[in-house]
Amino acid sequence: MKIVSTKPGNLRLSHALYGLFFLLLVPACRHVTVHKKRVVVIQPFTDFSPGQAQAVYRQLQLVCPGAILRKPVALPASAYYAPRHRYRADSLIRWLSAFGNADTVLIGLTTKDISTTKNGKADWGIMGLGYLPGHACVVSAFRVSKPKMHSQLYKLAVHELGHTQGLPHCSVKTCFMRDAEGGNPLDEETAFCASCKLFLSNRGWNLK
Ligand SMILES: [Zn+2]
Numbered sequence: 543m544k545i546v547s548t549k550p551g552n553l554r555l556s557h558a559l560y561g562l563f564f565l566l567l568v569p570a571c572r573h574v575t576v577h578k579k580r581v582v583v584i585q586p587f588t589d590f591s592p593g594q595a596q597a598v599y600r601q602l603q604l605v606c607p608g609a610i611l612r613k614p615v616a617l618p619a620s621a622y623y624a625p626r627h628r629y630r631a632d633s634l635i636r637w638l639s640a641f642g643n644a645d646t647v648l649i650g651l652t653t654k655d656i657s658t659t660k661n662g663k664a665d666w667g668i669m670g671l672g673y674l675p676g677h678a679c680v681v682s683a684f685r686v687s688k689p690k691m692h693s694q695l696y697k698l699a700v701h702e703l704g705h706t707q708g709l710p711h712c713s714v715k716t717c718f719m720r721d722a723e724g725g726n727p728l729d730e731e732t733a734f735c736a737s738c739k740l741f742l743s744n745r746g747w748n749l750k
């Protein structure tokens with residue numbers, strides 16, 4: 543016959559230990575933030591050359607495995623800003639966002655000049671725009687150097703992608719997160735600096 547000891551004292555002690563373990567465990571878990579890996583979706587507009595879209599896609603695929611290249615779509619007329627013959631980047635981002643979901647980041651590609659309200663100017667021409675954070679961004683080939691088109695489009699794409707992940711502008715001159723400040727410093731940019739790279743890798747990205 544098996545005799546089971548049910549001493550009340552032991553029972554209370556085991557409950558107390560369990561409670562202690564639980565108390566230690568819960569605060570530790572509260573600080574863990576899980577960043578869900580998002581899929582990069584490249585969305586060219588119909589004005590963008592299919593060859594260039596393929597080139598951006600191939601380069602991004604190396605650092606964002608699983609990236610998707612979608613069929614081109616027409617630029618929305620609602621984003622057109624007639625006084626400057628430009629497209630409003632913020633309107634394009636809003637429009638693109640409807641094509642994604644919580645697990646995606648869309649990168650719109652156009653050759654048209656794009657603009658936003660910046661530096662006190664109602665309509666400031668830009669090379670790309672992405673919100674901090676966001677689910678869509680837009681890149682324009684209009685202001686990039688034509689002989690360096692491939693590399694400059696890639697740098698712009700990862701810059702805007704960085705913004706969508708919450709990365710602000712960076713003061714390091716060679717960093718992809720440098721602010722263009724109305725110019726085109728892309729040829730001076732060589733990679734993400736160590737601090738921007740760490741920010742991105744903490745969120746599951748391996749951008750180079
Ligand atoms: Zn920027």
Ligand SMILES: [Zn+2]
Pocket residue numbers: 712713714717718719734735736737738739
């Ligand atoms: Zn940086």
